[in-house]
Amino acid sequence: MESLSWTGAIGAFMNPLFLITIVCLALSLVMQIVMSFFAEPVTLQSNADGSLAERGGMFGGIEQVTKVAFLIALVLLILYAILGILLPYGQAGIIGLMFKRLLPVWISLILVYALSITFKRKLGLYGKLFDSTVGMIGFGLVMFWVFVAIFAGGFDMLITHDPLGQISGLKNKVPGVAVPDGNDVVWPHYLLGGDNLARDIFSRVIKGSVIVIAIAPLATLFAFMVGITLGLPAGYYGGKLDTVLSFLANLILAFPVILLFYLLVTPEIVATGIPSFMAAFLFVFPIVFFAVLLNSRFYTQPSKRTPLLIVVLSVLGWLYLSLISQEGTVLNFLPKWFDGFDINPGILVVFVSVVFVNSPTVFRIVRGLALDLRTRDYVAAAQTRGEGTWYIMLWEILPNARGPLIVDFCLRIGYTTILLGTLGFFGLGLPPESPDWGSTINEGRKLLLIVAHPALPPAIALLSLVLGLNLLADGLREESLKD
Amino acid sequence: MGLFILRRLGVMILTAICLTFVVFWLTNLSPNLEKLAKTQGNARMSDDAVVSYLANRGYSQPLPIKYGQWIGILPGYVIEGSDGELRGRCAERGQDPTDAPKFCGVLQGEWGYSTRFKEDVSEIISTRLGHTAKLMGLVMLVMVPGALIIGVLAGMREGSRTDRTLSTFSIISTATPEYVSGVVLIALFGTATFGMKIFKGNANSAMDDATFENFTLPVLTIALYGMGYIARMTRASMTEVMTAQYIRTARLKGVAFRTIVMKHALRNALIAPFTVIMLQFPWLLNGVVIVESLFSYKGFGWTLVEAASTNDIELLLGVSVVSVFVVLATQLISDIGYVFLNPRIRIS
Numbered sequence: 115m116e117s118l119s120w121t122g123a124i125g126a127f128m129n130p131l132f133l134i135t136i137v138c139l140a141l142s143l144v145m146q147i148v149m150s151f152f153a154e155p156v157t158l159q160s161n162a163d164g165s166l167a168e169r170g171g172m173f174g175g176i177e178q179v180t181k182v183a184f185l186i187a188l189v190l191l192i193l194y195a196i197l198g199i200l201l202p203y204g205q206a207g208i209i210g211l212m213f214k215r216l217l218p219v220w221i222s223l224i225l226v227y228a229l230s231i232t233f234k235r236k237l238g239l240y241g242k243l244f245d246s247t248v249g250m251i252g253f254g255l256v257m258f259w260v261f262v263a264i265f266a267g268g269f270d271m272l273i274t275h276d277p278l279g280q281i282s283g284l285k286n287k288v289p290g291v292a293v294p295d296g297n298d299v300v301w302p303h304y305l306l307g308g309d310n311l312a313r314d315i316f317s318r319v320i321k322g323s324v325i326v327i328a329i330a331p332l333a334t335l336f337a338f339m340v341g342i343t344l345g346l347p348a349g350y351y352g353g354k355l356d357t358v359l360s361f362l363a364n365l366i367l368a369f370p371v372i373l374l375f376y377l378l379v380t381p382e383i384v385a386t387g388i389p390s391f392m393a394a395f396l397f398v399f400p401i402v403f404f405a406v407l408l409n410s411r412f413y414t415q416p417s418k419r420t421p422l423l424i425v426v427l428s429v430l431g432w433l434y435l436s437l438i439s440q441e442g443t444v445l446n447f448l449p450k451w452f453d454g455f456d457i458n459p460g461i462l463v464v465f466v467s468v469v470f471v472n473s474p475t476v477f478r479i480v481r482g483l484a485l486d487l488r489t490r491d492y493v494a495a496a497q498t499r500g501e502g503t504w505y506i507m508l509w510e511i512l513p514n515a516r517g518p519l520i521v522d523f524c525l526r527i528g529y530t531t532i533l534l535g536t537l538g539f540f541g542l543g544l545p546p547e548s549p550d551w552g553s554t555i556n557e558g559r560k561l562l563l564i565v566a567h568p569a570l571p572p573a574i575a576l577l578s579l580v581l582g583l584n585l586l587a588d589g590l591r592e593e594s595l596k597d
Numbered sequence: 598m599g600l601f602i603l604r605r606l607g608v609m610i611l612t613a614i615c616l617t618f619v620v621f622w623l624t625n626l627s628p629n630l631e632k633l634a635k636t637q638g639n640a641r642m643s644d645d646a647v648v649s650y651l652a653n654r655g656y657s658q659p660l661p662i663k664y665g666q667w668i669g670i671l672p673g674y675v676i677e678g679s680d681g682e683l684r685g686r687c688a689e690r691g692q693d694p695t696d697a698p699k700f701c702g703v704l705q706g707e708w709g710y711s712t713r714f715k716e717d718v719s720e721i722i723s724t725r726l727g728h729t730a731k732l733m734g735l736v737m738l739v740m741v742p743g744a745l746i747i748g749v750l751a752g753m754r755e756g757s758r759t760d761r762t763l764s765t766f767s768i769i770s771t772a773t774p775e776y777v778s779g780v781v782l783i784a785l786f787g788t789a790t791f792g793m794k795i796f797k798g799n800a801n802s803a804m805d806d807a808t809f810e811n812f813t814l815p816v817l818t819i820a821l822y823g824m825g826y827i828a829r830m831t832r833a834s835m836t837e838v839m840t841a842q843y844i845r846t847a848r849l850k851g852v853a854f855r856t857i858v859m860k861h862a863l864r865n866a867l868i869a870p871f872t873v874i875m876l877q878f879p880w881l882l883n884g885v886v887i888v889e890s891l892f893s894y895k896g897f898g899w900t901l902v903e904a905a906s907t908n909d910i911e912l913l914l915g916v917s918v919v920s921v922f923v924v925l926a927t928q929l930i931s932d933i934g935y936v937f938l939n940p941r942i943r944i945s
Contacts, residue, residue, distance in 0.1 A: 368612055371883055386627070540902070577772060584771060
């Protein structure tokens with residue numbers, strides 16, 4: 115087998131075209147920025163034929179160039195994708211093959227977009243997201259990785275080789291390298307080259323997304339539960355409770371994050387069982403949250419409340435006990451038949467420390483919102499009605515704070531992704547052969563000055579996911595401010 | 598105002614005490630001490646040897662006593678070891694422990710002795726902080742003006758193409774953590790892969806002699822991450838000011854747009870970014886740790902990683918005191934500075 119080039123046969127005419135378009139786009143954007151300092155402010159111009167034009171002259175011309183160049187670039191990109199999917203194996207190079215391999219993701223993305231745009235008026239805030247370009251781009255980037263994680267993690271699709279398998283002779287080889295003869299593999303190429311242990315980088319990046327997509331949103335959700343459960347009373351009651359909790363939150367925030375990770379995630383600390391106890395403490399909060407949430411709502415209807423609470427609490431309690439009871443750690447008390455699942459201790463430690471680092475910030479945000487909202491009229495009305503304090507906090511204040519919280523949730527998933535990467539970057543928590551992006555970047559950076567390609571794909575993957583979440587948060591903020 | 602600062606200083610000291618105690622407790626857990634004994638003594642020590650090693654060097658005393666000794670309110674230990682040697686916490690090497698001063702803690706200005714670098718902690722921290730100060734100074738020099746210019750240009754005309762382009766840039770820069778931008782920058786400009794080998798991907802030589810070649814990439818890596826956030830805050834503050842009544846008045850008077858921006862808007866728009874820049878310091882500390890490890894620049898962040906990975910207790914405590922001080926001092930400065938810059942707010 116021959117090695118692949120980046121764009122294969124179609125590159126001969128597509129690449130120059132694409133390059134010219136991109137250069138045109140960049141130039142016209144720079145021109146526009148520079149000219150905006152000198153050109154007259156844009157006003158409506160009346161033309162000789164009696165019509166009105168918003169932008170005329172040089173400035174308007176450049177605006178047109180930008181638009182056209184952007185559209186052509188987009189069309190060319192789609193063309194790369196379609197040719198890559200349609201042409202036979204290897205004809206469209208590495209990029210074409212990657213497009214082909216990710217076909218299920220593209221189909222799912224197109225389906226989601228088509229459905230969402232069709233019904234966007236009925237979908238509330240989520241539907242409004244499709245009115246903003248920024249939000250749509252961000253949502254696309256996020257959903258891309260979500261689908262990659264689902265297909266790769268749930269169905270073992272998309273990957274081309276075993277992410278832990280080594281093929282001798284492919285150590286640090288450049289992208290598109292052919293697998294030597296005599297190896298029994300389905301895909302005869304390493305699409306993005308081999309890393310320093312001769313594993314396929316493309317499959318590792320794909321598999322790494324599963325870890326990130328599984329941990330980051332869930333950890334953020336837990337951090338939000340902790341932050342909300344503590345932040346609402348702190349902001350609502352104020353006083354001593356607020357002082358103590360705020361001091362504790364500031365104490366955690368005063369730690370440099372990396373020092374905290376080094377103190378919590380090393381194998382020695384894991385051996386003492388502190389992370390297990392922290393897990394036991396932190397994971398109580400979701401149970402408390404749901405118990406109080408439901409109890410305060412249905413307190414007056416015991417016939418409804420009691421069965422509901424029994425069902426919810428027993429399910430959550432079982433999940434909680436199975437989660438914290440782990441073989442090989444200090445907390446191992448459940449009998450085997452009752453222990454529903456065991457998660458990898460490395461992942462649990464990483465999860466706990468990320469929740470621990472995130473919750474003080476969430477606490478501060480929720481506390482600030484509660485401080486602001488407790489003076490509102492509807493809170494006074496509820497107090498006059500004689501509602502309980504937890505009802506007011508969870509069913510009056512919390513729903514009205516949802517806008518900023520949803521936006522912050524998106525941003526915080528991105529931040530959690532960065533934190534996970536940081537942990538991997540310092541080689542903490544997850545085992546070194548784990549394909550998550552932080553660890554892969556860490557592996558790649560050690561030889562960065564000699565071979566650059568192993569570190570770049572996970573770096574770009576992480577960047578695109580965090581960027582997507584940031585853009586999504588921006589789009590949501592923009593749209594939620596519009597009402 | 599004086600009372601306010603005093604109260605903040607009180608909180609600061611309390612935070613520092615709590616925090617160092619937590620660090621002290623975590624580093625003095627038995628598996629960590631065992632690791633310390635094995636890295637300092639012999640990697641294949643027997644369990645008994647570990648116990649006597651730790652007992653001889655005062656590590657087996659109760660935690661509060663050890664902490665008191667470190668603070669300097671309890672007299673340092675003098676222990677006759679199982680090997681017959683007399684060891685004292687306060688004794689310099691070669692000095693007879695009975696002649697040494699009784700107290701030697703932070704209060705006496707003794708920060709202890711690093712087991713990793715075999716040097717006094719105060720010495721290590723001051724030289725390493727010097728290196729980091731050089732890096733941070735340059736980062737500030739690049740980041741702050743850059744971020745303010747981007748933010749003001751973007752916020753000047755909200756919704757214009759300039760605004761959209763610059764905002765996109767700042768979102769991308771906030772979404773790129775240092776370990777991603779550092780890796781990408783080194784791959785682009787530090788290796789021959791893309792044919793643009795302009796800079797060095799290693800800043801080891803920059804500690805003695807910082808040049809354009811070896812220091813650009815680390816400075817740029819930290820500056821880029823912080824820049825986007827400050828720029829976005831500046832933009833928000835600028836757009837808010839540009840919709841204010843007095844700007845409209847100035848426009849209606851026929852003042853040139855440039856004059857409005859420079860004379861009327863800019864001063865008011867720069868109050869909020871000041872706070873943001875100050876609060877950005879703790880985040881930069883993280884960036885410093887990552888970048889110094891990535892570029893093997895042996896500054897404060899690199900010391901933190903070294904101390905933490907070898908469980909160098911006293912160095913780690915020194916490092917955490919310094920970083921807590923940085924975090925809380927910048928908070929204090931931002932609060933006070935905000936009051937001075939914005940006459941509408943006064944702390945009673």
